[in-house]
Each structure stands twice: as structure tokens, then as C-alpha cells.
Amino acid sequence: MKFMLLIHNRPGFVEDLSDAERTELFGEVDALMAELTASGELLGGEALADPTQTRTVRVRDGVPAVTDGPFVEAKEHFAGYLLVECDSTERAVEIAGRWPDARYWAMEVRPVMTESGTEM
């Protein structure tokens, strides 16, 4: 099953960490990425730019309106994602729990839809 692990945090929170905490955080990310690559579970992932760089687009009555800033204004934002394929939801949750942002903020585990289907 494919899962998207959504990383939620507060923009720039890394700045507030001590050097030791920062080093630990990046080390954890590197180690987990290496493990997921070696196990063949990692399918992809991206980090997103600071939310201030967001353009939100709305079209009303055929007229597009573009505003600066995210769709939902909040202290926290959607910072990036990992795409993994795992044998179970439990495994996906375990991976999410080891991503450091889960400790400070939160990770969301969401199943990815497939085009396959069985007639009933």
C-alpha cells in the first residue's frame, strides 16, 4: 500500500533549536532516508518552500484572483511529504513516528488511492 506522510511544522522552527538538537534532527532524517531507500519502501518526497512564497489561486465566475500566502492561514504549515510503499498501515505510522517533526509538530499518514479495482 502506498502512503503519503505529510510533514507539518512551524516555518523556521529549526532556527530555534540548539546546535546539538539541529545536528540530531538532520542525523535522524538522513538515517531514516537511508533506511527507507535500502528497504525499497521510499518512492519519493519533496520539501516545500516557506509559506510566504505561496500563491493561492481562486477562480470565481470565471475570474481568477491570485493572492499571496497560503489557502489556510495558520502558524503551522504543510512543509513537505514522503511517499512510501509499506506492507501495512502500522509500518507507515511507525515511519511517521520516527520523522523528527512528529516530535515537535505532527505527521499525517494518508493512504494513496489506486486506479486498480475489483468488481463486486
Added chain:
Amino acid sequence: MSADAHVEGLLRELTPQVLGVLVRRHGQFDACEDAVQEALLAATVQWPVEGVPDSPWGWLLTVADRRLIDHWRSERARRNREERLAAQAPADEYVSPAPDDDAVGDRDDTLTLLFLCCHPALTGASQVALTLRAVGGLTTAQIAGAFLVPESTMAQRISRAKQRIKAAGGRFGQPAGPEPMERLGAVLQVLYLIFNEGYTAGSGPDLLRTDLTAEAIRLTRAVRRLRPDDGEVSGLLALMLLTDARRAARTAADGELIPLAEQDRSRWNAEAIREGTELVTDALTWGPPGPYQLQAAIAAVHAEAARAEDTDWPQILALYRLLDHLSPGPMVTLNRSVATAMVHGPRAGLELLDTLAGDDRMTGHHRVWAVRGHLLELAGDREPARAAYREAARRTTSLPERRYLEIRAARVVDGG
């Protein structure tokens, strides 16, 4: 058949034979498997241009053998390896096969390779990937495309699977003592997984994926040639043929799933149904049936009904009871509850479905909700049926299934 398709078919046929000889000669399944892949790639490039060599098998073996030796040389282990090889291999094995030497010998290594690829130390996904490459002769890129993952991910899975086999002491050769039933069982399970991956992909633009059904059927036929007396091998082949026979009728042009009862049966593949029915009818006379034979028999009963309302549900229910006795499981109970509803009425089916409530494996499974919706609809309980369909639609991770369930939820109240 185009020249390219001919070459590809030939290469895939020869893959396990060449790999088998190489592994028997040198040991080291992982290195040999890489060498065969390189030889296959070389042939894919050269044969369509220069023509198929007189002895395709000998050509592949020679090229793969050279690649293997080159590889060992470049590892700077040349002296050690060659000394060991010289000590192991009979002198005549250094002679490349003559151009007319097409004989593969009296051994067919396909089954031995399948046992290795379906090694119990591997996950199901790894068994599938390795089987398709080492026995099916597919490239890593093709397998990655069929399973919709990046090629680098698939390459990593295959190389890890080979390391695992090595670490677990998996060796090429006949296992000591009689062939354990579980080994063949694991192979059949992997072949069925490959089949389902292709079948559920539907008839859309995903040609690479739907090709997996043809590949699974081809490999199961190969196993059947080697184990013609095994009822479950015949049963699985029959089940695949009878299921695949419905492929053209199972989706509408827009990709919407069409349930069995509403399929246009004139679009079912009559030849596949004939072959599948014959296979399972024959196998059932050999002795106590296994789960694949029973599932094939159920598929055959569905297939023989010219219209959905002609379906012999009492017979299907009897077969599900046998299956439940032989290999009980929540999916069997689920299907049995549908058959029960068709014979004894929807309330009886719902009663049986309720027994799944305490089963952790099925709690929240979308198919339980889908069947509940169907049985409630049959019972005339429209609102609860709609709620169940909606719950099923929320829980499935399949887009076509979600579409189908949402439409059912809408129609059950409109009476459409």
C-alpha cells in the same frame, strides 16, 4: 507477431533455462542473475538488427557466462575464482555450445528457480519482483512500470531480495528429501499475486500492468508442464483463465466497474472459459480438492450461466461451504454470505455477515461494508443500504471502487 515481439517472447522463454544452467555451473544466484539480465539486454539490442542466432540459448549462455567472468575479473578476484572454478567445473563445460546445440538437457530449472525466488525469507513484494525478473525475464524498468514505483526503488528491492536469499543460505538445487508442499504453495501464491495485480488494473491504458495477467498465466502453464499431476497447479491455472475470461466485460468504456450480475456475458472469453472449466473439472476427479480448485469451480459455475438469473447459487453455496471447511477465512465468509443471501434470502446473508463483526482482520474493511450495502439493498432497506455503501466508499483506496460505491449509494435511494 512482430519481429520484436517474437524476440521478446523467445527471450522470456529462455531466461530461466539459461539462468538455471549458469547457477548450476557457478553457484552465486545473485551474480548469475545480473549476468543473465545483461545478456538479455544485449540480445534485445542485437537480435532485432542482426537476426536471431541459430542457437539463441547457446548465444545467451555464452554472453552471460562472459559477463560473469568479466565481472569477477573486475572485482580483482580473478585468480581465486578461476582456481576454484577450474577445480569445480568439468572440462567440457568450458566449451561453448555448438550452434546447433539447442538441447537444454533433461533438466528444466524453472521450478527450482521459482522455489528460490519465492524463498520464505522474502516479503511477498520481493518474491513477486524477483520471480518476474529471474524467471519471467522482465527488466527492472518493466517491473517498476508495472508496479508503478520508480525504477531505482524496484532495483533496490531486487538487489535486497537477492542479498536476503544469500544471507538465509538459499541455495540452488533440489531440496533434501521430498519437495515440501509449502514450497510449491508459496510459488502458486506468488503467481496468483502477479495475476491479481494485473487483473485489478483493469483494461485501461496501463498495458504494462494488465500484461501481468498474461505473464502469470504463462508462468503457471510452465509450472503445470512440470507438475502435471498436481491438482492445485491445474486449479490455479483454471482460476486465472476463468477470471481473466471476464476482463473485457468487467469495466465500462469510462472505466466504471461492472458487477458480475450486470456484465454483458457475450463479451466473456468463451475459449478461456472452456479451457478453465475443462482443467478444473478434470483436476477435481483426482482426489480431495484444494482451495484453488474450489475457487476455480465456483468461477466455472458462474461462467456456465448464460444469464445472471440462471446462476446455480445452491451449487456455489455448497462449494463455498467446502472452501470454508478447507481454508476458513474472513474473505470466504464474506463471499459465502452473498451466496447464502442468493439461496436463503438477504436476511440469512446479513446474519452470516454479522459473524465477521468481531474479526479484527475485517473490521473496517471496505468490502464488508460493500456487501452489507448490497444485502440491505436486496432486503429493501434503502437508507441503511446507502449508509453502508457510503461507508465502503470512504474506506476503499481504489478510485474505480469508490466511484462504483458512490453511484450505488446514489441509486439505491433514487431507485435508479
